Amino acid sequence: MSHSDDDLYREQSINFLELIWGQGYLSPGGPQEVARLLANIDLTAKRVLDIGCGAGGITLSLARDYGAASVVGIDVESPVCDTARKLIEDAGFSDQIEIHKVIPGPFPFADQTFDIVFSKDSIVHITDKEALAAEAFRVLKPGGWFVASDWLISHDHEPSAQMKQYIALEGLDFAMASPGRYQRALENAGFANVALHNRNAWYCEQAKLELSELSGSRREEFESVVGIDLLQSNINIWTAMVKVLETGEHCPHHFRGQKPG
Numbered sequence: 001m002s003h004s005d006d007d008l009y010r011e012q013s014i015n016f017l018e019l020i021w022g023q024g025y026l027s028p029g030g031p032q033e034v035a036r037l038l039a040n041i042d043l044t045a046k047r048v049l050d051i052g053c054g055a056g057g058i059t060l061s062l063a064r065d066y067g068a069a070s071v072v073g074i075d076v077e078s079p080v081c082d083t084a085r086k087l088i089e090d091a092g093f094s095d096q097i098e099i100h101k102v103i104p105g106p107f108p109f110a111d112q113t114f115d116i117v118f119s120k121d122s123i124v125h126i127t128d129k130e131a132l133a134a135e136a137f138r139v140l141k142p143g144g145w146f147v148a149s150d151w152l153i154s155h156d157h158e159p160s161a162q163m164k165q166y167i168a169l170e171g172l173d174f175a176m177a178s179p180g181r182y183q184r185a186l187e188n189a190g191f192a193n194v195a196l197h198n199r200n201a202w203y204c205e206q207a208k209l210e211l212s213e214l215s216g217s218r219r220e221e222f223e224s225v226v227g228i229d230l231l232q233s234n235i236n237i238w239t240a241m242v243k244v245l246e247t248g249e250h251c252p253h254h255f256r257g258q259k260p261g
């Protein structure tokens with residue numbers, strides 16, 4: 001698997017996250033959380049863009065389980081793109097699903113290419129939420145939905161000391177923004193029917209379960225796959241994350257908006 005020193009999601013981290021959330025899933029909740037995110041959105045025979053497709057589990061599911069005619073997954077890192085391509089090829093979906101490694105910034109697609117723009121827990125890595133919303137709007141066909149889950153911070157002020165400590169431990173390029181900023185970015189891009197839904201209560205409980213598995217019931221299994229050092233650093237991350245989930249400052253959200261028809 002090819003990687004560069006700048007990659008944040010390398011083979012070991014991919015293996016670790018898949019052990020928690022399932023093969024091809026690099027974010028919480030597995031298929032059940034994707035189903036909740038996609039409630040009342042019909043993907044049948046649609047052309048779908050998946051922003052930040054990661055290891056491809058959800059990208060595959062959008063075609064295999066939701067009936068999308070075609071899915072294009074985009075990501076900025078080679079190891080996750082390689083993993084996703086293999087998963088999709090092994091599942092026999094290479095005709096319907098393409099994975100593109102892209103450079104951050106405007107999407108390499110023409111206006112009005114997609115019926116649905118989807119994203120799961122990836123926009124947290126993109127600093128310019130306004131430009132991202134404008135790009136999602138541009139590549140959607142009229143009437144199409146932008147449906148996403150992401151990791152937000154509850155306010156527009158300086159993060160608390162606990163939150164700064166958590167973000168530093170993650171070691172990822174998190175650019176967390178508030179629900180208000182997301183709402184304004186979507187509305188200013190032109191989206192109608194904008195709705196946000198706070199998933200903090202759910203993920204707070206879920207993350208505590210994950211932490212108890214990492215540090216207790218599944219510790220040996222994790223240690224055998226990723227080694228004691230990576231496991232311990234993730235236990236430290238989860239411990240810090242649970243604290244900011246408990247205060248509500250770390251507040252994963254679902255959000256959606258529709259391009260007027």
Ligand SMILES: C[S@@+](CC[C@H](N)C(=O)[O-])C[C@H]1O[C@@H](n2cnc3c(N)ncnc32)[C@H](O)[C@@H]1O
Pocket residue numbers: 009024025026027051052053054055056057058074075076077080103104105119120121122123125126
């Ligand atoms: C937490 S993972 C989620 C992956 C996948 N959506 C899932 O839920 O399993 C975040 C992904 O966003 C990708 N990413 C980071 N910056 C990006 C950007 N500017 N455009 C697209 N993807 C990006 C990362 O490489 C990583 O694969």
